[in-house]
Amino acid sequence: MKNTLIQAVKADDLPPGAMTCVDVGGQRVLVANVDGVFYATDDTCTHEDASLSSGSLKGEMVKCPLHGSRFSLRTGEPMEDPAEDPLRCYAVTVDDGIVFVEFQAPESP
Numbered sequence: 001m002k003n004t005l006i007q008a009v010k011a012d013d014l015p016p017g018a019m020t021c022v023d024v025g026g027q028r029v030l031v032a033n034v035d036g037v038f039y040a041t042d043d044t045c046t047h048e049d050a051s052l053s054s055g056s057l058k059g060e061m062v063k064c065p066l067h068g069s070r071f072s073l074r075t076g077e078p079m080e081d082p083a084e085d086p087l088r089c090y091a092v093t094v095d096d097g098i099v100f101v102e103f104q105a106p107e108s109p
């Protein structure tokens with residue numbers, strides 16, 4: 001497996017306390033700015049098909065707009081029911097004002 005950095009969003013477009021959903025390599029990824037630190041996780045809730053970026057962000061916790069489960073953006077872990085499974089988290093790099101999300105891509109043959 002090889003890591004691939006994919007450009008997600010301009011850092012200036014996402015001030016502290018803001019989050020957005022971006023299409024990264026055909027996948028919906030939530031990118032959030034928590035006090036100047038950027039986090040990236042899957043945007044779709046692990047409970048049902050809800051977009052977490054349409055919910056609310058408080059500190060590092062994102063709250064699902066559908067049934068209210070809260071997830072840690074740092075670990076991906078759900079903090080309360082009904083969601084039980086963690087979100088997938090992605091490494092984030094900021095370079096020259098651009099936020100990159102790191103994916104593992106299969107090696108080409």
Ligand code: FES
Binds near residue numbers: 045046068069082
């Ligand atoms: S869809 Fe997110 S908690 Fe139900």
